[in-house]
Amino acid sequence: MTSPGQPGWRPRLVALDIDGTLLRWVAGLGMSHEEVTPAVHDAVQRVLDSGAHVVLSSGRAPHNMTVVADMLDLHGHGERIWIVAANGAVVLRYPPAEVVHEVTFDAAPAVAAVLEKHPEALVAVEERGVGYRVSAPFPDGELGGESIVAAVEEMVAEPVSRVIIRDPKATAEDFVKLASGLGLHGTDYVVGWTAWLDLAPVGVSKASGLEYVAQQLGIDRADVLSIGDGRNDIEMLQWSGRGVAMGQSVDEVKEAADDVTASVDDDGAAVELGRWFPAAGSGGMDA
Incomplete structure (x- = not known):
């Protein structure tokens, strides 16, 4: 068995972040150009x-990831693909979209603690297959799907897989x-590129989601190549046999990676x- 860096090694599973890795950022906004080069x-x-195997691994909700899978023609070989969504808290097969693994937690205490420090922050929880329930509208384009305004107490009354907290100020x-x-x-x-905080169950990350998929496929982590650009990619890059950061990544992401490729604007992936x-x-x- 060869390993990354040895002659003859080739990944059996490729894990790809979406925003900032496959899709280019819209300058100055928390959204991506929804097109693949x-x-x-x-x-x-x-x-x-x-x-x-190619596995999309993102902080996005499932319904915002199947669109990218279609753009990439990931299921063109006839097999149902694996997708790691919500930073590892949700794993699904597609098409059709079917959640096969999900981890939830009681988010109420953590949300209350954050809002005590940032009372004007926006809160969002995924509404499966629709979009998000939000405490107030997010900046245009930052959340996919429909936004349904609801009270924070209602949003975290039951266990959830992830909570997004955003403070534009x-x-x-x-x-x-x-x-x-x-x-x-x-x-x-995990903190995003701006004042964007993802709260998740302890131990849940893109790495844990990918580990679940790799086990189902009988693939060792040494045979996984992952590419990403954000702080929420750090665990994935460290877990994979070969983890590669995009050229525009912040330093802490680059330091966690085995290598750095070109930026998303130069098709680094x-x-x-x-x-x-x-x-x-x-x-x-x-290599």
Whole structure:
């Protein structure tokens, strides 16, 4: 058995973040251009053609991920694919979309603790298959699907898989300090590119979701290649046999990775995939 960095190694499972990895960010906004470049599409198809698995792994809700799976033609080989959603709290098969694994938690104490420090922050909880229940409207484009305004107490009255807390008036650094200072007992968290806080069950991350998928497929983590750009990708990059950060990632993400590829604007995901699954007539596997 070969391992990453040794001659002959090739990933059997490729885990791909979406926003900032497959899709380019819209400058200045918390949303992505909902289109895949030809280079990325072709690289993903070469992975599938080789017989390896491609798994989308994102903080997005399931219904916002199947759209990207369609753009990539992930199920063009006739098999139902695996998708890791909500930062690992939800695993589904598609098509049709079927949740096969979900982890939930009591989010009420953590949400109350955060709102005590940021009383004007926005709160969102996924409404499966529809969109999100929100305490108030989020900035345009930041949440997919329909937004249904509801009281925070109602939103966290029952166990949930994830809670999003967003304060447009704060910074990512504010939330990093806030989360570390609160401790958030019984809850894991990740801070996004801006003042965006994802609360999740303890031990749940993209890595735990991928581990579940890999076990179902009989694939060892040493044979997994993952690519991502955000703080919520750190556990995934560290867990995978080879974890690669996008060129525009913040330093702490790059430091967690085994390597850094080009930025999303330069099709960094396609560049990395091309090393292991080269186009006809090109080189590859030179890591």
